[in-house]
Amino acid sequence: MALIFLALTAALLCFWLLSQPWRQARRRAALRAKAFPAAWRAILRRNVPQAARLPADLQLKLKRQMQVFLAEKSFIGCAGQVIT
Structure with missing residues (x-):
């Protein structure tokens, strides 16, 4: 047994x-199948203006890769707090 x-x-x-x-x-x-959040879109537009110059298919690929990266990484703030 x-x-x-x-x-x-x-x-x-x-x-x-x-x-x-x-x-x-x-x-x-x-x-990648989830919709890209509107808040993230605004942050991307404000902080990475070069992304708007990419062709539409590359913009979509960038956004999908960002979703995966941000979901898999943990960020630690200056107060030592983990932001997920």
């Missing part, structure tokens, strides 16, 4: 480890 439990646990661990790239791609695709 213990051997079966150990084998099942090992198989589940292997599956979980091997499926990590698939799960990450799926999570990133879901993030």
